[in-house]
Amino acid sequence: QAQLVESGGGLVQAGGSLRLSCAASGRTFSTYMGWFRQAPGKERGFVAAIDWSGSSTTYADSVKGRFTISRDNAKNTVDLQMNNLKAEDTAVYYCAANRGPAMSTNRGAYDYWGQGTQVTVSS
Helix, strand or coil: CCCEEEECCEEEECCCCEEEEEEECCCCCCCEEEEEEECCCCCCEEEEEECCCCCCEEECCCCCCCEEEEEECCCCEEEEEECCCCHHHCEEEEEEEECCCCCCCCHHHCCEECCCEEEEEEC
C-alpha cells in the first residue's frame, strides 16, 4: 500500500526550530521527494524538493536559508529541518513523492501525498 506518513509538527515560538520527518513505503519513495504547505484559506504551495542522491535541492524563496531538506534512502525517509521559524510559516506541511523524470515545484507533478502535519508558530 502506497503511504507517506509525516511527523514532527507542533507548536513553537517564533525564532525556534522544528524537524519534520516523512516515512515512505517502498513503492512511494521516489527519485524526487518534496514538501509542500497549506495555510488556512490559501492554496497548497511548494516548500522544498530533493533528488535521489540528495545533491540537488530547491527551495521556495520564502524559506531559503532557513529550511533544509534531506533524505535517507536506507530508511526511506525525507526530513525538513526548519530554523528561525516565523508566524507566516504556520501551515499544514505535506510530504509528497514525484515519480516523474524531473524535479518539480509544481504540485501537479507529485503522485503521492501524506496526510500532513500541523506546524504552528506563535509570535
